[in-house]
Amino acid sequence: MMILALIGAKALYLLFIWMGSAIAASWLSDRKGYGEKAGLATGLCLTFVGLIVWLVIPPKADSRWKQEGPIPKRG
Numbered sequence: 759m760m761i762l763a764l765i766g767a768k769a770l771y772l773l774f775i776w777m778g779s780a781i782a783a784s785w786l787s788d789r790k791g792y793g794e795k796a797g798l799a800t801g802l803c804l805t806f807v808g809l810i811v812w813l814v815i816p817p818k819a820d821s822r823w824k825q826e827g828p829i830p831k832r833g
Contacts, residue, residue, distance in 0.1 A: 779806045786812035789830075790820030 780801030782823070787797025790812065800808035817823035 791818030793826040
């Protein structure tokens with residue numbers, strides 16, 4: 759029974775990593791002007807690689823990334 763509990767904990771941690779990368783990729787793609795859906799799709803399909811992809815993709819000219827900078831200011 760102990761082996762099953764360890765596998766379950768690892769699966770839960772991997773699920774958190776998977777969902778966290780999807781959230782971060784969605785946020786990055788929205789800030790770069792491509793919309794949330796594109797980032798969510800790459801984050802879910804490519805796990806943490808999707809986050810790296812959105813760090814490399816250049817932002818659009820009228821995006822919040824270009825106007826406010828990479829890190830948003832607190833309001």
